[in-house]
Amino acid sequence: MxxxxxxxxxxxxxxxxxxxxxxxxxxxxxxxxxxxxxxxxxxxxxxxxxxxxxxxxxxxxxxxxxxxxxxxxxxxxxxxxxxxxxxxxxxxxxxxxxxQLYANLRPVIVFPALANASSLKAEVLEGVDLMIIRELTGGLYFGQPRGRKQTDQGLAVVDTLYYTEAEIERVLRKAFEIARVRKKHLVSVDKANVLDSSRLWRETADRIGKEYPDVKLEHMLVDNAAMQLVRKPSQFDTVVTENMFGDILSDEAAMLSGSLGMLPSASLSEDxxxxxxxxxxxxxxxxxxxxxxxxxxxxxxxxxxxxxxxxxxxxxxxxxxxxxxxxxxxxxxxxxxxxxxxxxxxxxxxxxxxxxxxxxxx
Amino acid sequence: MxxxxxxxxxxxxxxxxxxxxxxxxxxxxxxxxxxxxxxxxxxxxxxxxxxxxxxxxxxxxxxxxxxxxxxxxxxxxxxxxxxxxxxxxxxxxxxxxxxQLYANLRPVIVFPALANASSLKAEVLEGVDLMIIRELTGGLYFGQPRGRKQTDQGLAVVDTLYYTEAEIERVLRKAFEIARVRKKHLVSVDKANVLDSSRLWRETADRIGKEYPDVKLEHMLVDNAAMQLVRKPSQFDTVVTENMFGDILSDEAAMLSGSLGMLPSASLSEDxxxxxxxxxxxxxxxxxxxxxxxxxxxxxxxxxxxxxxxxxxxxxxxxxxxxxxxxxxxxxxxxxxxxxxxxxxxxxxxxxxxxxxxxxxx
Ligand SMILES: [Mg+2]
Ligand SMILES: [Mg+2]
CATH class of the missing domain: 3.40.718.10 (Isopropylmalate Dehydrogenase)
Structure with a gap:
């Protein structure tokens, strides 16, 4: 080759x-x-x-x-x-x-030889092998409009969380594909109880999920996910989420292993x-x-x-x-x-x- | 009374x-x-x-x-x-x-009698006593416009992160006041390397900080904060951040104690x-x-x-x-x-x- x-x-x-x-x-x-x-x-x-x-x-x-x-x-x-x-x-x-590197893959692997470096108890780290898939090219880090403006209430500032359904769909599809060759368990993380973008995300995950009946799809709110990663990280196999949530959760998860110097990443596009x-x-x-x-x-x-x-x-x-x-x-x-x-x-x-x-x- | x-x-x-x-x-x-x-x-x-x-x-x-x-x-x-x-x-x-309950106070207290319930090692929990102050009435959970719309690229969805400088200022001021009666160390969490709203947040923190020379102000990026809470939570005293970051970080921090059933909160307004x-x-x-x-x-x-x-x-x-x-x-x-x-x-x-x-x- x-x-x-x-x-x-x-x-x-x-x-x-x-x-x-x-x-x-x-x-x-x-x-x-x-x-x-x-x-x-x-x-x-x-x-x-x-x-x-x-x-x-x-x-x-x-x-x-x-x-x-x-x-x-x-x-x-x-x-x-x-x-x-x-x-x-x-x-x-x-x-x-x-x-268009829209799918960021962040595996969290615990090397038994290094597990003592973690702040988590050894028994909590047992069996941890998770893959976080973060949407990487949309959402709050890229949306328009953004910036400062003068208003009736004085200076204000705006950032915009924007997704097309197609952007949500392609990263979810990638996540289902990856979950399929892992343990067939996909947790989709959102904030559907508050955000409109998350509600479309969740609906889209449910719809795409029908094409992957062999993968068990679960929804989890982002604040709960932040808790569960600390409480019992071994419950996760494959996780998919939007850009900003993925930024935070993947770094939190990275710390579980105790060895940030050990963690790789991949960012993939369609072709x-x-x-x-x-x-x-x-x-x-x-x-x-x-x-x-x-x-x-x-x-x-x-x-x-x-x-x-x-x-x-x-x-x-x-x-x-x-x-x-x-x-x-x-x-x-x-x-x-x-x-x-x-x-x-x-x-x-x-x-x-x-x-x-x-x-x-x- | x-x-x-x-x-x-x-x-x-x-x-x-x-x-x-x-x-x-x-x-x-x-x-x-x-x-x-x-x-x-x-x-x-x-x-x-x-x-x-x-x-x-x-x-x-x-x-x-x-x-x-x-x-x-x-x-x-x-x-x-x-x-x-x-x-x-x-x-x-x-x-x-x-x-206008704009300041959400989320203390994380570790009760020695319950510390073994945590997924973190006992030595990591030693000395943990932190207070997260989350802005609660602005930002992405409230901003307009929000919702779905048809575009040239098909269905799309938007949420808006909006803050006035005055909203940022009042919660930072509250945080400095609280840090002052704690250990006088305030970590302000943002994503200033990417978000416009975070850059205004950081500037405002620096400006208000001049009125509180007895409080040590430090800035931390949200993804790093998510890591540091797991790695070494005892490094934090008082933490202040915007609504969504605070939602995620306060729940992550809540899990450190291992006893979610033990954690209180307060949400305060001006008067x-x-x-x-x-x-x-x-x-x-x-x-x-x-x-x-x-x-x-x-x-x-x-x-x-x-x-x-x-x-x-x-x-x-x-x-x-x-x-x-x-x-x-x-x-x-x-x-x-x-x-x-x-x-x-x-x-x-x-x-x-x-x-x-x-x-x-x-
Ligand atoms: Mg990051
Ligand atoms: Mg929450």
């Missing part, structure tokens, strides 16, 4: 973790007989500095022509005070919107390239020091292999190598207990590649 | 828990020499059934003429399928709006009557069976004594009685471990009143 991959290292620790991920993909290529071509482009703060926009046209063009996109992270204190459209985050929002990135962000405080944990980016690579290239075996080999590295006690600084030795970014990268090679050759 | 209290028992277990709370207030009156007058009115599903509206005009009138309002709970499966304005929840939303209600909702599955836990309503009574009547000593006596009842091992069914004996609603009510009496007479 030959694939074109756009690599957008971005800001902070982005270049370090994507650098290791590219090497990992090259190793996967060698071991399984695939050829991955990598082309690089800027996004976020570094793009702002060079071109004055966080999402240059040539970056967008490169992404459009690629089979998949690997992204590091965007943002940092340096760019925190510009206007909305001059923020690094605007680059990522723009990319999602332009490529264009998927975007794969770690959840952890740009971590400017440790950037450039060879301290970052590359494992979330490696797990994002596994998602790329699975969801964009349909290379199940290769994806599993990457996940398996990571599991074994952890089981054997190797840790980056963020995962190490006090006093425990820690690997650097590059050392962890080498270790995972070595385990992958070993695994294949067995 | 003579006070008029409007009692709105509502649906489900509401009548049982408010019934006990009224008796507790009467005991407080006897012990401390106050007179509380109680007048009853309907709200929610029971009001819908009797009058066709979840918030009858006479209920609103009674509330307006009272010094404080004690509410049980609204809602139940019986009324789940009506249109938006015919839901029991619309009664509560309407009451908040009409009385009208405050509304006091337990967080737990109407629990229709156990309604009418004398099984409900009245302690959250009792703690709401303590908040009423403190915030509406400024009866600090009386409020503390109620809280103290509850703590002692728990320390002595008394539990309602929701708090009891398997096999442990459990008190009924009325038995728990009697027990707390007895402890209160005993305490005063010592």
């Amino acid at each position: 030959i694939k074109q991959i756009a690599v957008l290292p971005g800001d902070g620790i982005g270049p370090e973790v994507t650098g290791e991920a590219v090497q990992l993909l090259e190793e996967v290529g060698i071991q399984f007989g695939h050829t991955f071509h990598f082309q690089y482009a800027d996004i976020g703060g570094c793009a702002l500095d060079k071109t004055g926009t966080p999402l240059p046209e040539e970056t967008l063009q490169l992404c459009r022509e690629s089979d998949a996109i690997l992204l590091g992270a965007v943002g940092g204190p340096k760019w925190d005070h510009g206007p909305g459209e001059k923020r690094p985050e605007a680059g990522l929002l723009g990319l999602r919107k332009e490529l 264009g390239p998927g975007l794969y990135e770690p959840v952890h962000g740009s971590a400017p405080d440790i950037a450039g020091q060879n301290l970052a944990n590359p494992l979330a980016t490696f797990l994002s690579v596994a998602m790329m292999l699975k969801y964009s290239f349909h290379l199940e075996k290769e994806a599993q080999a990457v996940e398996q190598a990571i599991r074994k590295v952890l089981d054997d006690g190797y840790r980056t600084r963020d995962l190490a207990q006090e006093g425990e030795p820690a690997l650097s970014t590059t050392e962890m990268g080498e270790k995972v590649r070595a385990y992958l090679k070993q695994e294949i050759s067995v | 003579i006070k008029q209290i409007a009692v709105l028992p509502g649906d489900g277990i509401g009548p049982e828990v408010t019934g006990e709370a009224v008796q507790l207030l009467e005991e407080v009156g006897i012990q401390f020499g106050h007179t509380f007058h109680f007048q009853y009115a309907d709200i929610g599903g029971c009001a819908l059934d009797k009058t066709g509206t979840p918030l009858p005009e006479e209920t609103l009138q009674l509330c307006r003429e009272s010094d404080a309002i004690l509410l049980g709970a609204v809602g139940g499966p019986k009324w789940d399928h009506g249109p938006g304005e015919k839901r029991p929840e619309a009664g509560l939303l309407g009451l908040r709006k009409e009385l 009208g009557p405050g509304l006091y209600e337990p967080v737990h909702g109407s629990a229709p599955d156990i309604a009418g069976q004398n099984l409900a836990n009245p302690l959250a309503t009792f703690l709401s009574v303590a908040m009423m004594l403190k915030y509406s009547f400024h009866l600090e000593k009386e409020a503390q006596a109620v809280e103290q009685a509850i703590r002692k009842v728990l320390d002595d091992g008394y539990r309602t069914r929701d708090l009891a471990q398997e096999g442990e004996p459990a008190l009924s609603t009325t038995e728990m009510g009697e027990k707390v009143r007895a402890y209160l009496k005993q305490e005063i007479s010592v």
